[in-house]
Amino acid sequence: MAVPSSDIPLPDKPPKVFDRDAEWQALVTFACDSRPEARLGLVSGRLRQGKTYLLKALTRSLGGFYFGAQQGTQSESLSQLAGEFARYTNASPPPHWHGWEDAIDDLLALGDQRPTPIVIDEFPDLVRQSPSLPSILHSAYRRHDGGRPGRARLLLSGSSLPLMHRLFSTASPLHELSDLHLTVGPLDYRQAARFWGSDDPGLAVLVHAVVGGTPAYRRDYVQDDAPAGREDFDAWVCRSVLNPGKPLFREAYHLLQEEIDHKDRALCHSALSAVATGCSTQGQVADCLGAPLTDTARCLGLLREHRLLHGAADAFRPSLVRLRVAEPLLAFEHAAVRPHRSALAQQDAVTVWKHARPGFDSMVARSHFAQICRDWALHFADPDAFSARPRSVAHGSVADPAHPGGTDLAAEVVVRGHGGMRNGSLLSVGLARWDEVMDLDHVERLRRLLDLLSDRGEDVSRTRPACFSGAGFSPALRAAEAQGQVVLVDLDRLYGRA
Known part of the structure; x- marks a missing residue:
């Protein structure tokens, strides 16, 4: 993807938008891209995560156009869109579009003079009414590529994740046109x-x-x-x-x-x-x-x-x-x-x-x-916590030969790095206990697990035992930490307060 260029000052994130710094930066960079072609972006995420809140803040900040689709018929949606378009352009009466071809052409024309964000929220609701809409969009963009320049920045948003994935998968004609794929998660x-x-x-x-x-x-x-x-x-x-x-x-x-x-x-x-x-x-x-x-x-x-x-x-x-x-x-x-x-x-x-x-x-x-x-180990742990950057963190379990048919030995926080056998070098195995004060018995359980893994051919020579607790650690376990025998992670460390 080409690097966007802009000679327009990027607006600051509105104070009412909590966090979402990376998402805001991605949106305004896309919306203010000054290249003389119409651009297409995708914003997806499950309901209630704040997509609409972000996109409305974007259009307010940059004087863009916003339309929130609803379930209904094609004619009703075109009529509602025409009404919003007329209010935005101060046109009277609203345009009478014969189909989505007319509507898309008029929407893209909003960017004739300057980069303009144009948001269609809950786009999947429109596709369910009009299955040919993705192809119509593709054709409209191809016409603009070969015709007059424009700076429309069309953002299609949706919370129906399976449909959004299908619409913008590598097999979709819209995939090659899209410059931005942004997911707004929790x-x-x-x-x-x-x-x-x-x-x-x-x-x-x-x-x-x-x-x-x-x-x-x-x-x-x-x-x-x-x-x-x-x-x-x-x-x-x-x-x-x-x-x-x-x-x-x-x-x-x-x-x-x-x-x-x-x-x-x-x-x-x-x-x-x-x-x-x-x-x-x-x-x-x-x-x-x-x-x-x-x-x-x-x-x-x-x-x-x-x-x-x-x-x-x-x-x-x-x-x-x-x-x-x-x-x-x-x-x-x-x-x-x-x-x-x-x-x-x-x-x-x-x-x-x-x-x-x-x-x-x-x-x-x-x-x-x-x-x-697990989230802490993957995203927030200090670089030296496990001697290397984690690549994956997951739950892991091993059958214990000492208890045939019994309970597996399990670790809730298994940290792997890059390289090594199977899924990567084994950096750490850890137990997570929300309501237990952890003691040396927990470390012994981890050592038993490491012995079993070693017997199976896993390289555990650099693997660090770790204990995660919401209730704290015994003095003996703290002493073991001081001797470098175990990594201890409490609530303060999980939340970056230690």
Whole structure:
């Protein structure tokens, strides 16, 4: 891709846009590109992540055009677009377009005089109405390439990830035209802590285990109600997340309703419940559901396609794919709340949460803490924490010959670097314990795991044992850290406060 050029000062990010510095820089660089050709960009991301907020801020800052598509017919959408176009251009009456060819030509003409961002939000809704629209766009850009110069900067945005992927895959005619592929994802766990105003890292973990990094859940779904401290967390869950008067109460249901077709929805709910409560492989989910493996595989594939489930290869058994719920609110709902939904209609939230809280602690908070530890190791660890830059971080498990048919030895945080056998050199194996004070016994467990790996031919000569804890470490373990025997990571270190 050619390097964009601009003689237009790039606007500063508006103060109301939290973080998103990299996303804003990418958008304004694209929008202010002064090359004399129409450009095309893609902005994708799941619902509630702030795509629309960013794109409206961009068009306001640069005097661009914004149109938010809706589900409907082609004629209705063209009429709505014509009305917005007329307001933007101060034209009266609105243009009467015979089809999308006319509309696209007029939109691209908005950039005849200067680089102009033109946003069509929820573009997939228009494609469902008009399947030929991608080809019409391709033809319009080809006409502009061979005709008059223009500086339209068309941004197509959408939250239907499977359709956006198909529209802009390497097999799509639009792929070769697009200069920008931007994904707006959830805030990472450190950004989310700042966004929710959580000064206590322990509270930040708990809040993130419920709502993740989705910005809309604070602004629009609980009306800026954030827990005042860890002692207020339970009350906050009751007054915000389990309160039928707040939009967040039914959000997990709506997420699946918006993403998944009705015929698959019931099985998908059950599959999410299975994964959220500890079934981490396709076979385990099928056994839990009592469903044929083919039906389970199709359901899990659908959830992964919509980015509601993540799958990652086991660090020691690459053929084994381990699943986890991608959206924390869905994991919270399906592991902690869904078993008590009927009680919420009959009892107050405080009483129900007392019964639900143990499930949250044992399944949701523990597994979520382990994922935060993996994120830290991959994205935030100091360069010297593991002696080399990590390439991948995953859960890993090994069968223990001392316990045939028994529980595998597992490590929640397995760090690999570049080179070496299998998936890369083994830099570290770590245990993550949300609510345990860790001791030398945990290091002995890791050493046993390393012995098993060595017997299988893995080079563990430079592998560092690591312990991650939300409750702290014993003095003996701290002494082992001082002697260089183990890497210790507590909440302050996870959140960059150590």
